[in-house]
Amino acid sequence: MEITVAVTKEKNAPFTFEQAELDGPRANEVMIKITACGICHTDLAARDQIYPAPLPIVLGHEGSGVVEAVGNEVTKVKPGDHVVISYGHCGKCPNCLKGSPSYCYNFVGLNFGGGRADGSHAHHQKNDGLNDFFFQQSSFGTYTIAPEINVVKVDPTVPLELLGPLGCGIQTGAGSVINALKPGPGSSILIFGTGAVGLSAIMAAAATGCTTIIAVDINAGRLELALKLGATHTLDSRQSDFADAIKAIDSDGIDYALDTTGRNEVINLALYALKSRGVCGIIGASHTAVSFDANYMVGKGLTIKGIVEGESIPEIFIPQLVALHKAGKFPFDQLIKFYDPAEMNQAAEDSEKGVTIKPVIRFDQLTII
The missing domain is CATH 3.90.180.10 (Medium-chain alcohol dehydrogenases, catalytic domain)
Structure with a gap:
C-alpha cells in the first residue's frame, strides 16, 4: 500500500x-x-x-x-x-x-x-x-x-x-526508578536532568512512595515543573555549595541517584551525594569517559548501575503506566x-x-x- x-x-x-x-x-x-x-x-x-x-x-x-x-x-x-x-x-x-x-x-x-x-x-x-x-x-x-x-x-x-x-523515553525514566532502582517507601532519590526522562523518573518516584525527591538541573523553568510533578526539593548543579545543600536535606546522604545527562562531573556529584551502600543509576547516553575515586566507591560500598529502557518488560509495564495515569498518579x-x-x-x-x-x-x- x-x-x-x-x-x-x-x-x-x-x-x-x-x-x-x-x-x-x-x-x-x-x-x-x-x-x-x-x-x-x-x-x-x-x-x-x-x-x-x-x-x-x-x-x-x-x-x-x-x-x-x-x-x-x-x-x-x-x-x-x-x-x-x-x-x-x-x-x-x-x-x-x-x-x-x-x-x-x-x-x-x-x-x-x-x-x-x-x-x-x-x-x-x-x-x-x-x-x-x-x-x-x-x-x-x-x-x-x-x-x-x-x-x-x-x-x-x-x-x-x-x-x-x-x-521509550517515559518508560525509560519511570522504569529506571520502579524496575531498576526499586526504592522502598520513605526512600530518598536524587535525579539529575529534568527532560522527559528525568521528569518521568520524578513522577515514578512520587508514585512509589519516595519521600525525598531532589530534582537537579540548570533550567529554572524545568525545576519549577519538577516541583509540580512530585519533587520535594530542587538544586542547581552549578551551585558551589551543592554538597552542603545535600547535607542540609539529609546529613547521611541520599539513598539513590539517577543520572540522565551522561556527564562525568554530574555523575561524580551523584556519587558523592550518596549515603553508604547507595546506588547510582546511569541512563544518560554519552560517549564521554567517566572517572571516579575507586577508593571512595569501595569504602562506601557504592553501586553504579547502567540502565537500558528502564529495565522494562513493555507488555507489562506500559499498561501499568497507563493505569497510573488514569488514577492521576502519573x-x-x-x-x-x-x-x-x-x-x-x-x-x-x-x-x-x-x-x-x-x-x-x-x-x-x-x-x-
Missing part, C-alpha cells in the same frame, strides 16, 4: 516527507495506522549519525496507533486494537528468556540495523533503497509494520495520541506538546533547544507529502 513517511536521507539533514510502498504484515507482524509518534533524543542522534543507523531511513520509535491488519500467527492483538510500539528484542536469547528484554543479546542489530533480523525491509521506494525497522517500528509515517513481540495493547479509553512516548501528559507533521523539523529543533520537553507528531493529521 502507498503511505507517507518522514525520511532521513543524510547526516544532519532535515526530515523530508515522501511517498513509499509498505508491504503487508508477515505471519508474526502487525500493520499499524500511526496516530502519533514522539520525537526522542535517540531519533535525533541517529539522524545526526551519533548512533550508527544506515541512511536513508525512516526513524521514529515512540509510535502509537490502531491495528490495521495482522499476520496469521499473531494472537495478542487484532484489527481495531489501540497499541503502543516499544523497542525490539528477540524473545529467544538468555536475557530475554530471563525477563530482561532490554538487555537482549540482539538489541543493537534489531533496533539500529535498519531492517528485519534477516535484512529485509517492509518500506520501499522505486528509485532508492529505504531502511526501516528502526527499533523494529519506524513510526515516522502514516502506517508501519512491527513484529508482534514489541506491540503492546493499551486501554482504548485513554487518548491514543498521548501514549507513544510510553514506548501526569506525563504535562510533558507533551503536539505538532502537526508540517512542523516536524521545528519540533525537533524545539526538543534540542529545550523549548519542548516531549514533542509528539500527530501523523493522523498528515495533510502533506
Whole structure:
C-alpha cells in the first residue's frame, strides 16, 4: 500500500516527507495506522549519525496507533486494537528468556540495523533503497509494520495520541526508578536532568512512595515543573555549595541517584551525594569517559548501575503506566506538546533547544507529502 513517511536521507539533514510502498504484515507482524509518534533524543542522534543507523531511513520509535491488519500467527492483538510500539528484542536469547528484554543479546542489530533480523525491509521506494525497522517500528509515517513481540495493547479509553512516548523515553525514566532502582517507601532519590526522562523518573518516584525527591538541573523553568510533578526539593548543579545543600536535606546522604545527562562531573556529584551502600543509576547516553575515586566507591560500598529502557518488560509495564495515569498518579501528559507533521523539523529543533520537553507528531493529521 502507498503511505507517507518522514525520511532521513543524510547526516544532519532535515526530515523530508515522501511517498513509499509498505508491504503487508508477515505471519508474526502487525500493520499499524500511526496516530502519533514522539520525537526522542535517540531519533535525533541517529539522524545526526551519533548512533550508527544506515541512511536513508525512516526513524521514529515512540509510535502509537490502531491495528490495521495482522499476520496469521499473531494472537495478542487484532484489527481495531489501540497499541503502543516499544523497542525490539528477540524473545529467544538468555536475557530475554530471563525477563530482561532490554538487555537482549540482539538489541543493537534489531533496533539500529535498519531492517528485519534477516535484512529485509517492509518500506520501499522505486528509485532508492529505504531502511526501516528502526527499533523494529519506524513510526515516522502514516502506517508501519512491527513484529508482534514489541506491540503492546493499551486501554482504548485513554487518548491514543498521548501514549507513544510510553514506548521509550517515559518508560525509560519511570522504569529506571520502579524496575531498576526499586526504592522502598520513605526512600530518598536524587535525579539529575529534568527532560522527559528525568521528569518521568520524578513522577515514578512520587508514585512509589519516595519521600525525598531532589530534582537537579540548570533550567529554572524545568525545576519549577519538577516541583509540580512530585519533587520535594530542587538544586542547581552549578551551585558551589551543592554538597552542603545535600547535607542540609539529609546529613547521611541520599539513598539513590539517577543520572540522565551522561556527564562525568554530574555523575561524580551523584556519587558523592550518596549515603553508604547507595546506588547510582546511569541512563544518560554519552560517549564521554567517566572517572571516579575507586577508593571512595569501595569504602562506601557504592553501586553504579547502567540502565537500558528502564529495565522494562513493555507488555507489562506500559499498561501499568497507563493505569497510573488514569488514577492521576502519573501526569506525563504535562510533558507533551503536539505538532502537526508540517512542523516536524521545528519540533525537533524545539526538543534540542529545550523549548519542548516531549514533542509528539500527530501523523493522523498528515495533510502533506
